[in-house]
Amino acid sequence: MSAVIDDHTHTADDHHHGPAKGFMRWVLTTNHKDIGTMYLWFSFAMFLTGGLMAMVIRSELFQPGLQIVDPEFFNQMTTLHGLIMVFGAVMPAFVGLANWMVPMMIGAPDMAMPRMNNWSFWILPFAFFILISSLFMEGGAPNFGWTFYAPLSTTYAPPSVTFFILSVHMMGISSIMGAINIIATILNLRAPGMTMMKMPLFVWTWLITAFLLIAVMPVLAGVVTMMLMDIHFGTSFFNAGGGGDPVLFQHVFWFFGHPEVYIMILPAFGAVSAIIPTFSRKPLFGYTSMVYATASIAFLSFIVWAHHMFTVGMPLTGELFFMYATMLIAVPTGVKVFNWVTTMYRGALTFETPMLFAIAFVILFTIGGFSGLMLAIAPSDFQYHDTYFVVAHFHYVLVPGAIFGIYAGIYYWLPKWTGHMYDELLGKTHFWLSFIGMNLAFFPMHFVGLAGMPRRIPDYALQFANFNMISSVGAFLFGATQLLFLFIVIKTIMSGKKATPQVWEGAEGLEWSLPSPPPYHTFSTPPDIK
């Protein structure tokens, strides 16, 4: 009640009602834009941290022999790199974009549960502080890969694994609270007239992603809890010696893990589906089939988990089922790619930075999709599994898919957020250097993988040396380029040409009806939907 009364007393000076000042503004804020901003900065910090670890990995792999780090530390680096990139960089970046854009796209004043929103964010820095601090604990950080297969992670892990479990629980809680908030916002706070089938695709993809999160994060929590019990309370979920089953771990893990990889890509589909039409000056082709394709991908993601486990010794019928189901995902994914290409077909294209990232997204993600299709073929997977071919595959979907998708979104909406245009020349430089670096780093990994190099090894046979050196050079280029992005963003915040509300000539949607930057409280009265 008091909130309502408060509102009344403030109506007169509503337009003065801006953010509080100082440090506590950020700690206590419940404003979706502030929280979105914090998520994005946090994600970028984690991206650089995880990236630094990738640089350690690539330095060690620059040539055969052990030069820089010992194998124990190398394993800690791959593990933390994977965990930080997945849970610290990609997922929070998407949540940040959702916080900023979902209310603005559906004509809502804020997120549905602003206080919970504050909590979902602030849990994260603590979770990652705990995770990273395990590097300095006795026995070192987790060293069992981001998939943390038991019994390596239970019976043979360093003591810090308990902190790792705590930190995974915290990340999970944060994700679930974030997801609930997004669902509640989308279902309840749409402006009158904004029917489901009028929602922008970014909102759709996030709605579906949020359901995926709610479905699978508890599974992840379950599996780490079982580990905790095995380690400290004498149970034997995963210990064959006590009657447990190491393969059970993998089933539970991948029941979470496979949908997780779609969590890391669907919101990028949404962002790209906004960007390509804008710079093609043409409506998105096949909106309805895009929505259905996204939903089908999400559904299929629940019945394919065991394609990560073709070599564990499943029965033939199991292998066949998971092979066919996995291959099916190519159909809705194909629909999406064809629709994006057709959106560009006979448009009037311009190539500003967001569009460059979006086009690279479509091309490189498709290449990652091709290698994914190859991996789906169970008998061939016997040769590819756990080699660098897999590392190439998932980096082709994660770097151009998730990361380029995020960059495309940030460049696209940055003028809206800050009220300033970014420097187009610098933006394009950032794109081209990233594009070249990324391909140089990851394309040769297909070759060494097929030629027989296992993943997660700190040293390799001589026949893999040439391509590994090229990979490392590409990785250093890609890594260094990301600092340019930091500079571009700071420069845009501090200065730069004033942005119009519309920003892009072909842009459509409610967010562009607001001034740039938008007022601190978005849409205090619901907008009209045509």
Place this chain on the structure above:
Amino acid sequence: MLLGDKPKLIAAFSTLLACGSVYGEWGYNLPQGVTEVSRSIYDLHMTIFWICVVIGVVVFGVMFWSMLMHRKSLGAKPAAFHENTLIEIIWTAIPFLILVSMAVPATQTLIQVYDTKESDIDIQITGYQWKWHYKYLADDVGFFSNLSTPKAEIANEEPKGDHYLLEVDEPMVVPVNKKIRFLITANDVIHSWWVPDLAVKKDAIPGFINEAWTRIEEPGIYRGQCAELCGKDHGFMPIVVEAKSAEDYQAWLVAKKEAAAKERELRDKVWTSEELYSRGEKVYIKTCAACHQANGEGVPPVFPAIKGSKIAVGEPQKHIEVVVNGVQGTAMQAFGKQLSEVDIAAVITYQRNAWGNNTGDQVVPMDIVKFNEAGQ
């Protein structure tokens, strides 16, 4: 955690940069391999690859065409279409049909891979941190296979050999043109036994026995590596399979059995401390140093030190117990089943006298035999 030796590092980098491809090879595809299955898989792989290439050319072709011809800067006027049910149905249906055409050969190959019936020879493969054990079930022959690349090559102190990291002290030996069935399991964590030329990759899982098979057509040496992260020396767990003609295989088997018999005789010999110590040192380097380190200092807290440890300088009986039975719930394996009594006695003697553990104790093979007989 950091290895020292910056100057050596810089020297290595500069030679590498100076000669471009000093390492010569540019392998970029799957090997066709030496079995029927490996060739089926290779063909399947290439078929799917070319289908992907064709799809890619079409899709990216349309895309590049649009990017080149429909630029705003060329005065392109945007069309307004945004839906076409027929087209959307077509590009759901066509990919589906392509997938069916891929699924058929894939299913056939998979059935072939799974046909482990009617084998001529059965070999049990057990993964350990970080070595493989091969046991020929019908012939009562068994042995460990360890990485044989010298530490100095790995540390860049010596030039690397041709088979750097892909060489072992004792390869698995098999006859050609026989159906060989592998029974694959593990003793500690999950490993995966992979030889690309045979197209066999199967996880070795504690508590499970997985099956795989091969029939090698040409004599030769085929190399592979463990393919599942299994701890710090995962990258140093190679697999070498030597395929021999039937006669050569028989000769090898006979020699192997004789050597084992000799080994058993050693048990009853009278050993001097020096003999035990020097034999023990070899066993230590091969079996224990991976975890406890060559200097006996271990990697606490996961791998405890032997140097100055309570067990290694205390009661010999306790020391024997730890080595023979292992320590439940830790990485310390039960070596009683892996090593001969001679080797166990030798390595214990070595540990009790090396690195300043000057107990002066001597543990002889008979002590181990007695320990085992006491049923502990």
